[in-house]
Amino acid sequence: MSASQTLKQLKAEWITPENFQRYGQVIFASQDGKSFDQEDAHLNLQNGIPRFYIMRLHNKGTKFHKITRHIQCTQCLGSLEGKDWFMAVCPPNNEINEPVLEEISAFRIPGNSFIKLEVGTWHAGPYFDHDFVDFYNLELSDTNVVDHFTHDFIKSHQLEFEMV
Template sequence: MSASHTVQQLKAEWITPENFQRYGQVIFPSGDGQGFNEEDARLNLQNGIPRFYIMRLHNKGQKFYKITRHEKCTQCLGSLEGKDWLMAVCPPYNDIDHPVLEELAAFRIPGNCFIKLEVGTWHAGPYFDYEFVDFYNLELSDTNVVDHFTHDFIKSHQLAFEMV
């Protein structure tokens, strides 16, 4: 990171279905045999081949200055082994090509649920203080090649963020 920027603290609140609704869904466990309902993830994976995999992330910390979005699919993320983690998000205004800084929010996500990001939701993370965390990730097979749009807050606002 460049020396010519400010690090702003971003308070992470515990995620709930209500406070995360602008960005996507929070999916908690349901009973075996329960039918499809409004608490299930509403997926958009129609623009390619779905990819469901486990990604191992190392030493992520809690600081970021770049945020990304995907315009062709929803994305689901959840940690394995019950580890809590952090994610910063900005609403998916698909008619503009940058996140709205004033609407940046951070969430602490418990290890007993996963999140589904709406198409176009800006996101930075997952972040955590563990040595490593394995995450399951559902997106398209080419999401990180053809559908990966990143905004750099240091370049645009001389800002980096630390989730606390």
């Protein structure tokens, strides 16, 4: 980190459906056979071929300086093996092409749930303190090629974040 760069700490709240609502949904287990309702993930995957896969991430830590969004689909992420993890988010804003610095929030996500990011939600993560975590990921098959818009806070604000 250079002398002119700032490290800003973000206090990560435990995620709930209420405190995550402006960014997407948090989904917990429900009884088998329950009818579809507001507690289920409301997906937007009509702009391509859905891709559901498991990604293994190593030694991510809790610091970041880049944040990304996808404007063609929702995205679902969840950890395997019950491992807790962190995600920083900023609400979608189609008026401007960058996240609003003052609206970035951090969440701690328990390993017995998953999140669905609303179309256009800025997100940094998943991050964690474990050696590695396997995550399932549902997005479009070409999301990381044609629908991956990233903002770098070091370039724009000489700023890095740490979720605590």
